[in-house]
Amino acid sequence: MALLIDKQKCSGCGACVEACPFEALSLADDKAQVNEACTLCGTCVDVCPEGALAVEEVTRAADDRAATSRGVWVFAEQRDGVLPEVVAELLGQGGRLAADLGVELSAVLLGHGVSGLAGELFALGAQTVYLADDPRLQYFNDDLYAEVLARLIALHGPEVLLAGATALGRSLIPRVATAAATGLTADCTGLAIDNQRRLLLQTRPAFGGNIMATIVCPLARPQMATVRPRVMKKAQRQEGASGRLVTMNLEAGLAAATQVLEMVRSLGEEVNLTAAEVVVVGGRGLGKPEGFDLVRHMAQELGGVVGATRGAVDAGWIGHAHQVGQTGRTIGPKLYIGLGVSGAVQHLVGMQSSEVIVAVNSDPNAPIFQVATYGIVGDLYSVAPAMLARLKELRG
């Protein structure tokens, strides 16, 4: 593949030089020329007013795919025949995207003995369910699942494919993107449609969380994105809804290079942060590891679980399983209480969809107050015990 420059057509206007994000283009004798920094991203192709630039072959093939691919798909992961909540969240978001594009919403279900889940996917808004139900798919196997999903994509040509940024999704989806020769944006926090260009706008934190980048995949299809659990709103269930079930039979010879014989559950520390309705988070403002006794006490009183910032985890005060944020868990509880948490952007991306956010911080300018429903400026060691005492009082 290469960037082709038609010197006859090139007028030397310099639009491509200005647009190139990699400084890979320059003008020589009033004609564009390319250097080795070119990544074939295609930005220059889009801006050239003379149509003098083309990414060899890929442009034509990919343009065809963009023109013919239709529909929004959600990969409905399941474990032991149970759909995790992220599937309902993806179908909720997928439904909005499909409505904007004026296309169908479909779900893809792979496994063994899972056909009963199709009804649930219809109830969550899928109009079509693509099902591959086969003993070889009983345990998740990234090779085989990727092969089957890539085949379904090649057969039906969706324009968008969404999956959960779960352990399973993170292992599977990059393989599928590679097999389908398309792009993938991981860990999106926002998804929308640019109707004019029929493109999926995929927003996610970038450069260590310091900026929010919106990424598009203009040429290849499907446009693929993963979304963390608890970031999008769940689809409303429509009891008894039905749809089209398309089954795919796997041929006898299809096999993966590896075979999963058994699944064994991890016995490590498990903190059910993502499903908790109340999370009390301790930050570096606690000042010492014993500060988590207060956090634990408050979590216990409220029937919640203990979360932590990376600051507190890095200080060795609590295990990583409790970390909330970009490199920890994404949570969306009914109630989030932050004690001594500054509200760094990498923390906020993991908790800002919480319904009610209460922040206690001694610094009135702490960024967490910008997202807090209730902000209390003060020393957490005075405020938190006062909150607990009031709670006791209210409970009589």
Ligand SMILES: Cc1cc2nc3c(=O)[nH]c(=O)nc-3n(C[C@H](O)[C@H](O)[C@H](O)COP(=O)(O)OP(=O)(O)OC[C@H]3O[C@@H](n4cnc5c(N)ncnc54)[C@H](O)[C@@H]3O)c2cc1C
């Ligand atoms: C690539 C990358 C990924 C990251 N991922 C994550 C992540 O997943 N999760 C995460 O949390 N961070 C993450 N971080 C780190 C993040 O940038 C912050 O450094 C971290 O969140 C800060 O933790 P903190 O709020 O506990 O500490 P600090 O920023 O030090 O804030 C402590 C706060 O406590 C307040 N305080 C101090 N004493 C008291 C008191 N007695 N009473 C009340 N308030 C008090 C202070 O005013 C201050 O606002 C990441 C950073 C990078 C670069």
